[in-house]
Amino acid sequence: MAARIKKDDVVYIRSGDDKGKTGKVIRVLVDKDQVLVEGINMVWKHMKPTQANPRGARIRKEAPLHLSKVQPVDPKSNKGARVKFVVANGEKRRVAKKSGSDLGLVSKV
Template identity: 45%
Template sequence: MGKMRLKKGDRVRVISGKDKGKEGKILRSIPDRDLLVIEGINMATKHVKPSQKNPKSGIVKQEGPIYASKVMLVCPSCGAATRVGRGYLDSGKKVRLCKACGEIVDQV
């Protein structure tokens, strides 16, 4: 497994699978297994029993994890799905770069 270049809060586009073309925000990342949980992607139904925390039982829809290789970052400046590069500022700070337009995505 390589280093995951996506993180919580990033906007991503699914590039393969049943949800191809959909976009969403990363809710959670699981870097040791190379998985991401994305808002509105890979929805699964789950049967929930009543409990103190959740007194109403029933069927709940929730997001399941998806492999990080199936998504691409959506660049905030150009709006295209792009690969993520690494770079350094003059001050030595590490930054993530958009490979399509070369703009800085954010500081790491």
């Protein structure tokens, strides 16, 4: 699948408990078609007791979201944008379909 969403992109959440929120992509899990978004889809992680932390702990952590639930944010409209790819001057770039604004470089051809 093409790199429609990359690390450090700001994305819009399309569905789920966090629908309508935006956040920054921390990590893209390419094999599973999932992303980790900062502050979105938070779950409790239970940690076992260790020598360093004898009582154990409960920590809040981001859980992965499927790529179909997120869209890159269009810098012009600050809304979710569909993405198309444009090849020009030996570079493959991501472009928002409606506004035509540039969303970043994918690769050099």
